[in-house]
Amino acid sequence: MADQIESELLRGSLDLMVLSVLAQSPKYGYLLQKALSDNSQQQIKLSAGTMYPLLHRLEEAGLVSSRWDETTGRRRKWYELTAKGRKKLVKQAELWQQYASCITRLLNEIQLVVPASASAPAPAPQS
Amino acid sequence: MADQIESELLRGSLDLMVLSVLAQSPKYGYLLQKALSDNSQQQIKLSAGTMYPLLHRLEEAGLVSSRWDETTGRRRKWYELTAKGRKKLVKQAELWQQYASCITRLLNEIQLVVPASASAPAPAPQS
DNA sequence: TTTTGATGTATCGACAAACAATATATCGGA
DNA sequence: TCCGATATATTGTTTGTCGATACATCAAAA
Numbered sequence: 001m002a003d004q005i006e007s008e009l010l011r012g013s014l015d016l017m018v019l020s021v022l023a024q025s026p027k028y029g030y031l032l033q034k035a036l037s038d039n040s041q042q043q044i045k046l047s048a049g050t051m052y053p054l055l056h057r058l059e060e061a062g063l064v065s066s067r068w069d070e071t072t073g074r075r076r077k078w079y080e081l082t083a084k085g086r087k088k089l090v091k092q093a094e095l096w097q098q099y100a101s102c103i104t105r106l107l108n109e110i111q112l113v114v115p116a117s118a119s120a121p122a123p124a125p126q127s
Numbered sequence: 128m129a130d131q132i133e134s135e136l137l138r139g140s141l142d143l144m145v146l147s148v149l150a151q152s153p154k155y156g157y158l159l160q161k162a163l164s165d166n167s168q169q170q171i172k173l174s175a176g177t178m179y180p181l182l183h184r185l186e187e188a189g190l191v192s193s194r195w196d197e198t199t200g201r202r203r204k205w206y207e208l209t210a211k212g213r214k215k216l217v218k219q220a221e222l223w224q225q226y227a228s229c230i231t232r233l234l235n236e237i238q239l240v241v242p243a244s245a246s247a248p249a250p251a252p253q254s
Numbered sequence: 255t256t257t258t259g260a261t262g263t264a265t266c267g268a269c270a271a272a273c274a275a276t277a278t279a280t281c282g283g284a
Numbered sequence: 285t286c287c288g289a290t291a292t293a294t295t296g297t298t299t300g301t302c303g304a305t306a307c308a309t310c311a312a313a314a
Contacts, residue, residue, distance in 0.1 A: 011138040011271065011300080013230060020233045030291050040229040045131055049273050052293055057271095073280050074291060100227050100254075102167045103140060108145045109166070109221040112220040135274065138300065157262050177301055184300095200309050202260055230278055 009092075009099050016096055017044065018054060019081065022064060026080040029055060055079055063088050105110040136219075136226050143223055144171065145181060146208065148234040149191060156182060182206055190215050226249040 021027065021035050032055075035048050058064045063085035069076045081089070130142070136143075148154065148162050159182075160173050185191045190212035196203045 013226075014137055014249060014272085017233060018228060020230075020237055020239070023237045023239075027130055028291080029293095039233055043131055043225060047273060048292075049294085050271080051276080053271080053280085055294095076291070090239060091137050096230065096234075098170065100230070102170055103147075103223065104227070106144060106166055107220050107223075110147055110150045112147070112217060137272075141300085155262080156264095174302060175263075176265080176303065176305095180300080202308085203262070211264095 006095060013096060014046075014050070014054065015058070016089070016092045018051075018058065019085060019092065022079060022081050025091055026075040026078050028069070028078045030107075032077075032079070050104065051112065058085070069120055133222060136222055140176070140223065141173075141181065142185070143174075143216070143219045145178075145185065146190065146212060146219065149206060149208050150213065150216055153205050155196070155203040155205050157203075159206070185212070 017036060020030065021039060024035070027035060029048070029051055033048075033051060034043050036046050055064065055066075059066055059079070062082060064079045065082050067078050067080070069078055071104060131241060145159065148159060148166060151162070154162060154180055156175070158208050160175075160178060163171050163173050182191065182193075186193055188207070191206045191211060192209050194207070196205055
């Protein structure tokens with residue numbers, strides 16, 4: 001079993017989210033920003049200064065591939081998950097769930113967790 | 128409600144975890160390491176080089192208070208949550224849950240979530 | 255007795271990532 | 285014409301994590 005949560009997870013759940021969104025369909029950067037924002041109820045705003053270096057890192061790591069679209073006046077660089085990226089995504093998702101349940105358990109122990117289902121709009125707790 | 132997930136959450140779920148463990152009872156550093164490890168089924172190992180600066184930051188921010196215990200040969204610095212720290216913990220916990228359900232929802236959409244395991248509170252099966 | 259390993263706190267330097275700011279360019283509409 | 289949205293990219297700043305290192309106490313094994 002997992003011996004220790006990878007420290008990347010502490011910082012790097014962004015990678016997981018980007019890979020997830022790209023797994024839905026290929027996207028170019030600007031579109032990815034919108035998609036991530038939409039998928040998170042506008043909670044996650046990925047700044048350009050974070051996103052582009054991140055995409056370049058993912059590509060360098062072979063997790064995504066890119067292709068320029070110059071057919072229109074606007075240059076767009078489409079990113080797509082590679083097979084390697086998909087495998088990585090699955091692995092990262094597993095690790096994240098372990099990590100998340102660790103924290104959830106911790107919060108449970110000090111009674112800070114509202115029961116709430118994942119997909120429900122979460123009926124706002126008092127205050 | 129929440130306008131945007133604090134970027135600290137991306138990197139800094141460690142703060143949340145440390146505050147949570149201290150909320151259970153006051154601890155000194157070495158004890159905190161053990162507690163965090165135990166509470167996470169040995170999945171989270173907090174290195175000294177990470178922990179002590181972190182504790183100092185938390186103290187500087189007024190979230191914990193410290194007190195030296197010199198009664199034994201071993202010098203121990205006990206840390207305790209302040210009222211401010213407790214408030215922060217509640218807030219951070221809420222933010223974290225929002226963040227976590229964002230990711231869970233994302234993973235759900237691409238069918239990467241396993242139907243829950245052992246200790247997790249098992250969210251509703253269907254949306 | 256000496257040495258080893260666990261306990262206990264702390265700092266330093268290397269490294270990586272997030273971000274704001276900035277630059278550049280296209281395009282549609284007011 | 286000008287402005288705001290679209291679109292990609294880099295730079296410099298800042299912050300947190302981590303391994304390495306340092307120092308000290310103590311109990312038990314060698």
